[in-house]
Amino acid sequence: MTSTGGSMKPSELQGNILITGVTGFIGRHVLYEFLNVAMETSWRNKIYILLRGKKGLSAAARVEHLLTHEYLPDYLKKYDYQELADNITAIDGNLEDSDLGLQVCSLIPREEQLYVIHNAGSVNLFNTAAAEQEVHHTNWLGTINLIHAIELFNSKLVFMSTAFSCGIVDGVIGDNFSFYQDNSFRNHYEKCKNLTEKFIQSYCTEKNIKYQILRPSVVCGRLIDAPLYYISKFDVFYGWTKFFWNLQNQGSTESVRIHISRNSKVNIVPVDFVAKSVLAFFQQDIPYVNIVYPESINNRYLHASLLDALHFNRYEFIDEAPTNLNKSEKLYYRSINKVYTPYLNQCSNEYDTQLIGSIMGSTVMPKIDLHSLADFSICNHFDEEMVY
Numbered sequence: 001m002t003s004t005g006g007s008m009k010p011s012e013l014q015g016n017i018l019i020t021g022v023t024g025f026i027g028r029h030v031l032y033e034f035l036n037v038a039m040e041t042s043w044r045n046k047i048y049i050l051l052r053g054k055k056g057l058s059a060a061a062r063v064e065h066l067l068t069h070e071y072l073p074d075y076l077k078k079y080d081y082q083e084l085a086d087n088i089t090a091i092d093g094n095l096e097d098s099d100l101g102l103q104v105c106s107l108i109p110r111e112e113q114l115y116v117i118h119n120a121g122s123v124n125l126f127n128t129a130a131a132e133q134e135v136h137h138t139n140w141l142g143t144i145n146l147i148h149a150i151e152l153f154n155s156k157l158v159f160m161s162t163a164f165s166c167g168i169v170d171g172v173i174g175d176n177f178s179f180y181q182d183n184s185f186r187n188h189y190e191k192c193k194n195l196t197e198k199f200i201q202s203y204c205t206e207k208n209i210k211y212q213i214l215r216p217s218v219v220c221g222r223l224i225d226a227p228l229y230y231i232s233k234f235d236v237f238y239g240w241t242k243f244f245w246n247l248q249n250q251g252s253t254e255s256v257r258i259h260i261s262r263n264s265k266v267n268i269v270p271v272d273f274v275a276k277s278v279l280a281f282f283q284q285d286i287p288y289v290n291i292v293y294p295e296s297i298n299n300r301y302l303h304a305s306l307l308d309a310l311h312f313n314r315y316e317f318i319d320e321a322p323t324n325l326n327k328s329e330k331l332y333y334r335s336i337n338k339v340y341t342p343y344l345n346q347c348s349n350e351y352d353t354q355l356i357g358s359i360m361g362s363t364v365m366p367k368i369d370l371h372s373l374a375d376f377s378i379c380n381h382f383d384e385e386m387v388y
């Protein structure tokens with residue numbers, strides 16, 4: 001592996017790549033990394049992407065949007081749209097399509113090794129029945145359907161899971177999650193990722209399909225490749241910050257007591273580091289790796305920094321859920337708190353980063369610049385239409 005200009009290129013890349021979820025936050029960065037390899041080496045016309053039309057845009061129009069995006073990494077801006085597009089074959093489809101196997105087989109040559117980088121998924125962290133259905137369909141049934149679709153290939157499945165798929169556990173978390181049995185989970189999403197990982201491990205072993213499970217922690221905007229701080233959606237800690245941004249814009253003058261335990265921590269990793277890790281790992285015979293930052297961030301420090309970026313200072317952190325709520329607090333504990341409280345109060349893990357560190361050693365891990373990440377969202381009014 002070599003690392004040049006912030007982008008990592010395997011010296012020898014062979015076979016074809018099928019990437020799912022390229023319209024999403026992680027998937028588009030994985031696509032950008034592979035495109036960079038295609039533009040700089042003789043590995044050409046080998047990228048296949050699975051995506052669907054949405055919101056009145058065809059799959060082809062969505063590809064054009066991705067490749068002409070205002071926030072396309074600078075390392076791709078020197079190429080014109082057609083040069084980049086020529087390297088990609090789009091498969092217009094949905095993970096749950098019953099004819100997915102036919103579509104894939106009709107477009108991708110079967111003689112060569114196929115690496116499937118499966119990023120598509122739902123990141124719905126709610127604990128509702130609707131959220132359970134959504135993750136069951138997209139993350140469980142969709143993944144099973146995809147595995148069946150590639151069974152006729154000499155393939156390797158690289159599954160984008162999450163560092164939270166081990167559920168609620170204590171201490172330092174290593175890459176091997178088989179130690180964690182009888183887990184309890186913060187939400188359906190974590191549980192479904194856990195079950196999907198187990199399915200992949202047993203089914204792929206039985207069918208002799210190679211696999212790799214990659215587990216990013218909480219993914220934040222770009223911190224390696226310019227334009228920096230870019231993110232395509234404002235969820236997780238960005239969504240939390242948006243709540244207070246809205247409160248401020250509505251002219252609220254109330255103070256908010258925020259229940260965050262003083263020792264809880266969360267691990268945050270930049271999206272461009274995640275995408276470079278995919279490139280560095282996917283050909284290696286390593287079954288699972290946590291793509292995480294060397295140190296987790298104290299939750300009170302993190303959230304105070306985000307509120308500071310908003311200049312929001314009417315709050316205090318407290319150890320127990322408060323009573324006698326004012327109007328703003330009622331809104332907070334009724335909405336945002338349902339998703340985030342488990343991460344603010346039941347999470348204090350560090351990760352063993354020996355493996356990720358040994359493979360990614362040559363890529364500089366940037367400082368997590370919370371202010372600039374928050375400023376990007378504020379400048380874009382937390383409006384996903386402006387960044388998507």
Ligand SMILES: NC(=O)c1ccc[n+]([C@@H]2O[C@H](COP(=O)([O-])OP(=O)(O)OC[C@H]3O[C@@H](n4cnc5c(N)ncnc54)[C@H](OP(=O)(O)O)[C@@H]3O)[C@@H](O)[C@H]2O)c1
Nearest residue numbers: 021022023024025026094095119120121161162216218219
């Ligand atoms: N973001 C994080 O902090 C984070 C952290 C750890 C792990 N992960 C994992 O990383 C993966 C990607 O996350 P993300 O944040 O990039 O998600 P995202 O921005 O919400 O993107 C999700 C992608 O999945 C696609 N998709 C969803 N359902 C589909 C279906 N039925 N058929 C085809 N495509 C479908 C979406 O396509 P459309 O645009 O067509 O809807 C989109 O491209 C997920 O599996 C997630 O669990 C994310």
